[in-house]
Amino acid sequence: MTQTDQDRVMIFDTTLRDGEQSPGATMTHGEKLEIAGLLDDMGVDIIEAGFPIASEGDFAAVTEIAKSAKNATICGLSRANFKDIDRCWQAVKHAKSPRIHTFIGTSPLHRAIPNLTQDEMAERIHDCVTHARNLCDNVQWSSMDATRTEWDFLKRTVDIAIKAGATTINIPDTVGYTEPAESADLIKRLIAEVENADTVIFSTHCHNDLGMATANSLAAVNGGARQIECTINGLGERAGNTALEEVVMALRVRHDIMPFDTRIDTTKIMNISRRVATVSGFPVQFNKAIVGKNAFAHESGIHQDGMLKNRETFEVMRPEDVGLSGTSLPLGKHSGRAALRDKLEKLGFEMGDNELKDIFVRFKALADRKKEVFDEDLIALIRDEETNTAHDRLQLKSLRVICGTDGPQEAQLTMTIDGTEHQVTATGDGPVDATFNAVKELFPHTARLQLYQVHAVTEGTDAQATVSVRMEEAGKIVTGQSADTDTVVASARAYINALNRLLVRREKGKPDEDIKTVTYKDAG
Ligand code: KIV
Ligand code: ZN
Secondary structure (H helix, E strand, C coil): CCCCCCCECEEEECCCCCHHHCCCCCCCHHHHHHHHHHHHHHCCCEEEEECCCCCHHHHHHHHHHHHHCCCCEEEEEEECCHHHHHHHHHHHCCCCCEEEEEEEECCHHHHCCCCCCHHHHHHHHHHHHHHHHHHCCCEEEEEECHHHCCHHHHHHHHHHHHHHCCCEEEEEECCCCCCHHHHHHHHHHHHHHCCCHHHCEEEEEEECCCCCHHHHHHHHHHHCCCEEEEEHHHCCCCCCECEHHHHHHHHHHCCCCCCCECCCCHHHHHHHHHHHHHHHCCCCCCCCCCCCCCCCCCCCHHHHHHHHHCHHHCCCCCHHHHCCCCCCCCECCCCCHHHHHHHHHHCCCCCCHHHHHHHHHHHHHHHHHCCCECHHHHHHHHHHHHHCCCCCCEEEEEEEEECCCCCCEEEEEEEEECCEEEEEEEEECCHHHHHHHHHHHHCCCCCEEEEEEEEECCCCCCCCEEEEEEEEECCEEEEEEEEECCHHHHHHHHHHHHHHHHHHHHHHCCHHHCHHHCCHHHCC
């Protein structure tokens, strides 16, 4: 499809900034670089790579992403103060196409935090956008909590930002408060009433607190917005953000009534969705639109019958459109290395010979325990290989668990800690509790388990289980994952994986380097 400026909607992905702000979704430096590469590759126009002033880690990640991006504009976030903006510029300036994004909360509730009058805030916006524009040609202004800002003041903030040189004006629904008609109207009125509004791009940034983020973003496009801010899987604080896959597919599928389109290669959606789910530790709910496990599953007889006759009876898009292979022929224990390589390539994984050798060993072990190895099993296996690496300080060696009706259950655990082998037997209230107690005896720590979740990867009693855990220690939140046909083994590995991440975070820095503790007091 050819696109004119009129029907082109820019996709601004903020998975690595707003998405990463979800408690526990913290990603490592390497993971951020990898996700940025996937976003760039799938055709995202602007990647918001982080909040450079928030921590050394964020600064380093934005800098590296800026250096390596091929096509996308690389954007960093900064509050409305010169120090933030300068730091942001230092990180994004390496990009072929850099952008500074600066913001302040403009609603009465937000103005009260830095205790600024409307006039003082107006002056701050003017000064900061001017300063940013002196550094960079591409500046985005956001009036945070725009949907709860008085109309006259919102108009004034937008007017000042445009006059000071902003090239994109973002109108965030920070608390997921608006609804579609209002969302469309707000953008339409701003474009109609603010001087020189036609010289900038209007952007929409919606949160999902009332479950309307995607609808509100699309409505904003109908009102004249030409940039949608979103995240993969809708990752984000509280109920999350507009999901990239939802707005992109909605525009593709309903082009008849929404004559706009994006540059996104939708066949890359499923792969990046899975990768973000793994590295963020936020599994995708089964019935999530587009990327959920059941999004293309047809269970009832009537639906299956209809599908066999004509798939359009119950599907508005094809699984292939989002990168799911139509059929999933399982591998088994007699499948060889070539069949495995072929399958992995179809799933979008390119492997070197050594990597393939390692995965083949694990595949064979899995195929010995499981009759059929499905696509989902292989993906879980590869993710497990990626998350639990040989460099980890804590490694599971062996686990034997005694469980049954007569407790207490018992776990005999062997683990290596920094290369030295340790053994212990611990009891607990159930096999998982006994296992976690054993880990804790060998590696004492004060981290608190906040979440423990088990999902079956495929159907059947021999299915692999993916286990996710989330832990907190002194304000630092980490997640861990693992997959195995033995749920208790997967649980032990996930727990150990989270502890390894905690060790990395302990080494990296103090909790006050975290974005969530950067306060308005620092602004100015
Ligand atoms: O939700 C919000 O308002 C934001 C801004 C920083 C754009 O994330
Ligand atoms: Zn946001």
